[in-house]
Amino acid sequence: MSKTATVDRDPPVVRVRGLRKSYPGTENAVLDGIDWDIPRGRVIGLLGRNGAGKTTLMRCLLGLLPVDEGEIEIFGEPMDEPRGERLHRIGFVPQTFDLFKWMRVGSYLNFTAAFYRHWNRTLENRLVDNWGLDRRAKIGKLSEGQRQKLAIIRAMAPEPDLLVLDEPVASLDPQTRAAFMNELIDVVRHYGKTVILSTHITADLERAEADIALLDGGRLVLEMPLAELRExxxxxxxxxxxxxxxxxxxxxxxxxxxxxxxxxxxxxxxxxxxxxxxxxxxxxxxxxxxxxxxxxxxxxx
Structure with a gap:
């Protein structure tokens, strides 16, 4: 199926050309010649079957995995590894959050905030309170869903220009998931942020009127706004x-x-x-x- 690119006058937030990534012992490349331009101020829903390479693609975009071939630019600069000024402009929520199990929630947020030039304490406090997180609780004692809430707060509080979210709501209850999506939509609509969201919960992408990118066979086989897809x-x-x-x-x-x-x-x-x-x-x-x-x-x- 041919791709339909989103037209935007601004330069893309993320630009990918010829991205290829393989793992030892695998016959086919996980990512096989990805070309992708991601515009500013949109929610991009990254879809694909289990094992299609969505997590690999996200980690390559952020410089967390080395690539075999290709070029990646974020904010107009080569993305070789996550460092320098770009760290303040990117938020990432991985599938699992297993770090700093010995730290307490409040201490962890204070510790993380110290690495960023900007941290929205009002947003942090609102999400912590609304999502029922106990600042005194040790991270290792939190449930999977609670750890995921903490990871989302950590990613959103610096108010990054680009949010990369790998199955961020899979462990959340429906009420918290709806609240998170409302926060996400507000950030995009009012502040022009860009979000790449991998999820199997397609109703969340419909709520956000997301652009859809479908990954299959190592390639992006479809890219278009949801409204166009429905037509x-x-x-x-x-x-x-x-x-x-x-x-x-x-x-x-x-x-x-x-x-x-x-x-x-x-x-x-x-x-x-x-x-x-x-x-x-x-x-x-x-x-x-x-x-x-x-x-x-x-x-x-």
Missing amino acids: RIRKVELTRACGWSEPPEVAGALSSEVAGTRLTLIVDQVGDAQLGAIAKQYEAELSVERITLEDAFVALA
């Missing part, structure tokens, strides 16, 4: 009294499923006129529904 990929139902013995061949169909009298299709770039002609050909009643991001992801992946 391009649609869910179609064709119903007829005699039923369907098997799904017919339909150009542009990503998936098809028969259930009695109903044929359900997920189609890509199939216009209303073409759908009407298909319905007429098979003497079927036509219904077109707005697709969910989860359905689109399953069909594309």
Whole structure:
């Protein structure tokens, strides 16, 4: 599937060209020639199957993993390793947070704040209170969800220009997850920050009206705003009294499923006129529904 690039007059916050990364003992490259421009002031939802390389891509972007080939620029400068001025402008939440288990929550936040030129204490205090974190508790005694909350606070309090979040809400309860997404959306809309968010919870990306980037086979096979994706990929139902013995061949169909009298299709770039002609050909009643991001992801992946 061809890619649709987001057009933005400002230079990209992240620019990637020809990124390639392999691991010893693997036959195929995890990342195989990634080209990617990430614009300012957007939430980018990075999707892909388990093992598609999302975590590898994020860590390469931040200089936490060496790359085999390619160029990475962040804020217009080569990203060889996380150092200097850029550290103050980047926030990162990894999948797991296992550091400093012996420290208490409050001490850890004070310790971390000392490394940044700016730290929003008001935001820190609000999130700590709203998310029910005990400043006196040792990090090693926190639940997985509580540690994830702490990692998010650590990443957001410096108010970075770029937030890179690797499955940040997987361990959060629904109420905290909703509160976090509201904070994230507010940061992007009011302060022009950029967020790269890897998640399997597609409803969160729909809430943020994110741009979608789909990683498959070591490449980014799709990049586009969610609104454009919904216009391009649609869910179609064709119903007829005699039923369907098997799904017919339909150009542009990503998936098809028969259930009695109903044929359900997920189609890509199939216009209303073409759908009407298909319905007429098979003497079927036509219904077109707005697709969910989860359905689109399953069909594309």
